[in-house]
Amino acid sequence: MIKLIRKFYYGDYDSTNPGASLNTNEKLSEETSWPLWEIFVRSKQGLDHKHVGSLHAADAAMAIENARDVYTRRNEGISIWVVQSKYIHATNAEDADSLYDPANDKTYRHPTFFDLPDAVKHM
Amino acid sequence: MQVNALFLYTQRFDMETDAIEKIFQQKIDEEIKIEPKDWMPEKYRQTLIRQISQHAHSEIVGMLPEGGWIKYAPTLKRKAILIAKVQDEAGHGLYLYSAAETLGIDYLTMMEQLVSGKAKYSSIFNYPSLSWADMGAIGWLVDGAAILNQVMLCRTSYGPYARAMVRICKEESFHQRQGFDILYTLSQGTDEQKAMCQDAINRWWWPSLMMFGPKDEASTHSDQSMNWKIKRKSNDELRGQFVNMIAEQVKVLGMTLPDPDLKWNEEKNSYDFGEINWDEFWNVVKGNGPCNKQRIEARRKAHEGGTWVREAALAYADKKKNKSKAA
Ligand SMILES: [Fe+2]
Ligand SMILES: [Fe+2]
Numbered sequence: 001m002i003k004l005i006r007k008f009y010y011g012d013y014d015s016t017n018p019g020a021s022l023n024t025n026e027k028l029s030e031e032t033s034w035p036l037w038e039i040f041v042r043s044k045q046g047l048d049h050k051h052v053g054s055l056h057a058a059d060a061a062m063a064i065e066n067a068r069d070v071y072t073r074r075n076e077g078i079s080i081w082v083v084q085s086k087y088i089h090a091t092n093a094e095d096a097d098s099l100y101d102p103a104n105d106k107t108y109r110h111p112t113f114f115d116l117p118d119a120v121k122h123m
Numbered sequence: 124m125q126v127n128a129l130f131l132y133t134q135r136f137d138m139e140t141d142a143i144e145k146i147f148q149q150k151i152d153e154e155i156k157i158e159p160k161d162w163m164p165e166k167y168r169q170t171l172i173r174q175i176s177q178h179a180h181s182e183i184v185g186m187l188p189e190g191g192w193i194k195y196a197p198t199l200k201r202k203a204i205l206i207a208k209v210q211d212e213a214g215h216g217l218y219l220y221s222a223a224e225t226l227g228i229d230y231l232t233m234m235e236q237l238v239s240g241k242a243k244y245s246s247i248f249n250y251p252s253l254s255w256a257d258m259g260a261i262g263w264l265v266d267g268a269a270i271l272n273q274v275m276l277c278r279t280s281y282g283p284y285a286r287a288m289v290r291i292c293k294e295e296s297f298h299q300r301q302g303f304d305i306l307y308t309l310s311q312g313t314d315e316q317k318a319m320c321q322d323a324i325n326r327w328w329w330p331s332l333m334m335f336g337p338k339d340e341a342s343t344h345s346d347q348s349m350n351w352k353i354k355r356k357s358n359d360e361l362r363g364q365f366v367n368m369i370a371e372q373v374k375v376l377g378m379t380l381p382d383p384d385l386k387w388n389e390e391k392n393s394y395d396f397g398e399i400n401w402d403e404f405w406n407v408v409k410g411n412g413p414c415n416k417q418r419i420e421a422r423r424k425a426h427e428g429g430t431w432v433r434e435a436a437l438a439y440a441d442k443k444k445n446k447s448k449a450a
Contacts (some may be wrong), residue, residue, distance in 0.1 A: 033231050034437060036224070054221045056230060058436035070214045074360065093160045
């Protein structure tokens with residue numbers, strides 16, 4: 001009962017149709033395999049949760065339990081987030097140049113844009 | 124940055140494949156990592172799927188020679204350590220299967236390839252572990268050889284694979300040390316324990332050298348993998364590095380390596396060593412090693428035996444979901 005199923009690339013989902021119900025074919029194969037979850041771990045108080053990897057689990061509780069066993073065996077974390085991979089929205093690689101282009105021509109946003117007289121200290 | 128922009132530009136205008144491939148290669152040359160959704164040559168994808176899944180299978184099958192010894196560990200401390208080590212290997216398998224999945228192959232498909240014997244895994248795990256000293260030799264030599272390969276792979280060109288490797292490398296040095304520690308303790312023990320230690324080294328030495336794969340001139344995938352920076356060092360380069368490391372460490376154990384041709388070469392600034400038995404190597408690769416059938420059978424049984432658990436967990440999750448909807 002092994003089938004090829006559609007893989008949701010982590011962090012790279014089809015954002016036009018996020019989390020939409022799977023078509024019949026995919027639904028079938030989902031019945032034989034646990035869905036994929038993305039795991040985020042906060043390494044210590046005061047820091048952000050960071051993506052550490054993914055795993056398969058039947059539900060959120062199991063995903064958290066497995067994430068604890070797999071990704072925090074050596075005190076790597078004090079808090080875990082899990083989210084089913086198909087619910088992640090992401091930008092498209094093809095859109096990168098137009099998407100981030102506005103940032104490129106506003107170099108004055110960086111402090112190094114300004115030449116200050118040497119006499120000015122601590123600015 | 125610029126390469127990326129150019130790359131995307133060409134993608135938009137449907138350039139010829141070889142032109143896109145050139146740009147892909149340029150990215151690789153400039154040490155820009157390839158991420159799952161980036162364009163990549165189909166052969167790059169296939170090579171990675173093959174290599175990463177083989178690597179994942181090796182971690183999983185690699186639990187078997189050690190797993191069998193957990194209940195015979197000589198002390199509670201050794202038992203706890205061995206359990207932790209074997210558990211790490213399960214984790215390594217998972218990191219790698221996840222990395223392979225980003226290339227579009229499903230976990231269950233890879234499992235199917237493993238239990239049907241279609242996929243390969245490291246031949247080293249087709250050798251039996253006959254004594255407690257083997258737990259030491261495996262950690263020291265087998266994990267030691269794996270580490271050299273994995274340290275190199277931390278810089279591999281495919282992002283998810285490189286990230287999995289970084290995580291794995293952080294855990295591996297514990298494996299090698301606990302192995303060395305087992306052998307070191309035996310080497311300080313009774314004559315019988317010393318003999319056990321030497322015997323394990325004798326049996327694991329040559330198979331460990333084989334872990335680096337065929338000689339460079341006989342390796343079919345090497346050139347392309349080097350160009351794509353999937354691999355960054357050749358088989359023989361890594362093997363030489365391994366011999367240099369182990370030939371020194373074995374002295375601390377007061378033991379020897381079973382190779383009469385092993386000798387320091389001043390000129391080369393590294394050790395010379397004897398010829399590997401390549402007939403044995405290919406024989407084990409082809410499935411005729413001492414434990415090939417047993418290993419696959421163990422995996423098949425575990426996988427099939429787990430089917431009802433996977434199904435039950437899904438059914439339970441569904442039931443809970445429906446309940447919370449109804450409420
Ligand atoms: Fe490992
Ligand atoms: Fe290991």
